[in-house]
Amino acid sequence: MKKYDIIILTDRRYLDFSNPAPYVQNVLKEDTYIREALEEEGLKTGRLSWDDANFDWSQTKAVLFRTTWDYFDRFDEFSAWLDKVSKQTRLLNSETIIRWNLDKRYFLDLEAKGIYCTPTRFIEKNEKTSLKELHSQTGWEETVLKPCVSGSSRDTFKLNPSIIEDHEAVFKELIQKKAMMLQPFQQNIVLKGEISIMVMGGEFSHAVLKVAKAGDFRVQDDFGGSVQLYHPTEEEIAFAENTVKVCSDELPSYARVDIFTDNDGNLALAELELIEPELWFRICPNAAKLLAAYIKKTHF
Structure with missing residues (x-):
């Protein structure tokens, strides 16, 4: 008999409940909401770091990715762990979905299916090009450069013609290590913010509006951005759902769809988060109950 029904996955930095840092307390609060909701569904639940070498992952029926927020810094190790654990238990979301969603080149698949995404120039590892050449090719003046595999705006730069030359060296260094992507800078994200729409079991649950602090373009609260409950339009909900x-051929148990109004006034996808997105249960606790009920219904 398996010891657990489901393990909530975090990373080792977020195991200590005595850490007083507000950011860590938010992480713990989020995980507590979903843990209590799963237990209300009668599921025996634990919470572990994904890299816990002492746990036999075959002793849980499923694992739920929540706050594994070091995976992009330890990508090779995480990928190997993912391959191993997927053979021992059920992953939520599945390994297939996770591997597809790890790399922002998933935009290409979504565009082929009719989803309007942020225009993107993908730059492969070791590609022989420069930022000056890329800006000339695309015709974009203000841009954002970031890795295809990343999170929390790591290695992300806002560029314009006056500072491109200053960033050529760091671009050359980055492209030797990883694939990158260049996108036109979106003024409306700064002016109006970015909308995150949460979808549980394929259906809208709640949404938040993320707004960058004055003078910045990054909306994450890590960088001083603000988050508030948002009431999306029917068009925005339909876009997200x-x-x-x-x-995917299989329905994700949970998703966060980040959208915005682009420079041309079109509703566009900024990101589709299917691995370990912040879902802001602390703003809408009922969403944790919706997710737990869906997991119980479909996987147990």
């Missing part, structure tokens, strides 16, 4: 519906 359709994106989740077409992204």
